[in-house]
Amino acid sequence: MPLLYSKRNKRILSATLSLLCGFFFGFLFSSHSLFAQIPQQNFIIKFFPQVPAPQEEVFINVESFSVDLNRATLRWFVNGTLFTSGVGVKKITIKVGEVGEETRVSVTATTPEGVVLNEEIRFTPTLVSLLWESNTYTPAFYKGKALLTTDNKIVVTALPWFSVDGVSFLNPQGLVYTWSRNGRVLGSLSGFGKQTLTITGPSLFQEMDLSVAISSFGGSLRGEASLTLSPQEPEIFFYEKHPLRGVLSERALGGEYSFFPDEITLHAEPYFFSQEDVGSNLVFTWLLNGKEITGALGQEITLRKPEEAGRSRIGLKITNRNNFLQEVRRFLSITFGEASRLGN
Numbered sequence: 001m002p003l004l005y006s007k008r009n010k011r012i013l014s015a016t017l018s019l020l021c022g023f024f025f026g027f028l029f030s031s032h033s034l035f036a037q038i039p040q041q042n043f044i045i046k047f048f049p050q051v052p053a054p055q056e057e058v059f060i061n062v063e064s065f066s067v068d069l070n071r072a073t074l075r076w077f078v079n080g081t082l083f084t085s086g087v088g089v090k091k092i093t094i095k096v097g098e099v100g101e102e103t104r105v106s107v108t109a110t111t112p113e114g115v116v117l118n119e120e121i122r123f124t125p126t127l128v129s130l131l132w133e134s135n136t137y138t139p140a141f142y143k144g145k146a147l148l149t150t151d152n153k154i155v156v157t158a159l160p161w162f163s164v165d166g167v168s169f170l171n172p173q174g175l176v177y178t179w180s181r182n183g184r185v186l187g188s189l190s191g192f193g194k195q196t197l198t199i200t201g202p203s204l205f206q207e208m209d210l211s212v213a214i215s216s217f218g219g220s221l222r223g224e225a226s227l228t229l230s231p232q233e234p235e236i237f238f239y240e241k242h243p244l245r246g247v248l249s250e251r252a253l254g255g256e257y258s259f260f261p262d263e264i265t266l267h268a269e270p271y272f273f274s275q276e277d278v279g280s281n282l283v284f285t286w287l288l289n290g291k292e293i294t295g296a297l298g299q300e301i302t303l304r305k306p307e308e309a310g311r312s313r314i315g316l317k318i319t320n321r322n323n324f325l326q327e328v329r330r331f332l333s334i335t336f337g338e339a340s341r342l343g344n
Contacts, residue, residue, distance in 0.1 A: 061092075096123045106121075130226070134153070137272065241267040273318070282319070
């Protein structure tokens with residue numbers, strides 16, 4: 001049956017089109033109203049440093065890609081109290097609290113068009129210390145730190161102080177550690193509970209930057225620390241060995257030494273060579289006035305005073321068979337006689 005277009009049908013069709021157009025333009029208006037809320041997603045706070053230490057100053061600024069903040073009125077709050085306000089005040093500097101003390105920073109921006117944007121960020125300072133020890137030799141009487149020499153193993157331990165109340169602290173074994181060397185993440189050495197890092201140190205005349213980023217299991221707390229390691233050369237120290245008292249370790253012999261007994265025994269200590277090589281892989285080469293003394297003398301040499309006074313230059317070179325970069329020489333001038341007889 002053919003469709004008849006009567007005046008009544010035309011009125012109905014016209015009303016229907018008006019309703020659809022009204023709905024369509026109403027949808028556009030509604031969509032525009034919804035779009036006006038999108039700038040909230042582009043209202044962001046940036047700050048430096050990313051992981052502030054206790055009582056450290058933090059530089060904070062706010063940015064928006066949707067509204068002109070230079071014409072907006074901004075109000076900054078710190079822990080709920082108005083910190084500063086004004087047109088275009090996009091940057092502030094604050095000081096965070098102690099370990100575990102939360103600092104809340106919020107900002108409200110109101111544009112001339114009436115658009116209101118809000119954002120908040122929270123800081124809970126943590127503290128991380130790094131302790132390192134090197135697998136290098138020091139004698140039993142030495143009370144100082146064993147220095148790092150070329151290509152030696154080192155053990156670095158992170159000591160984190162993470163707290164949410166400033167009183168109780170999280171167990172270090174329950175944190176996540178990300179270790180990096182010279183800016184590159186050591187994935188196989190990082191992970192949950194990996195508080196300690198064991199690694200081979202740098203070669204002579206090189207440096208190594210080690211850093212660790214630590215976070216709580218849920219990621220709400222973060223901390224970081226770094227250090228730079230520079231290897232030193234091994235050292236030789238000479239000591240007098242007394243016939244009855246043994247090695248006089250309380251006083252190392254300086255560049256010049258005079259003695260009056262008929263003979264003296266020098267004892268040499270090879271400081272900061274690789275621990276595993278001391279006693280088996282170190283080669284001791286003694287020198288007298290620039291000439292090598294033949295024979296396996298080891299760490300000690302005995303000098304006998306001649307009849308006439310004089311001065312001689314005693315030297316020692318120590319070399320590590322397993323690491324040719326671990327080599328050191330030291331010399332000592334001894335006043336005793338024009339000639340000397342050597343023994344060991």
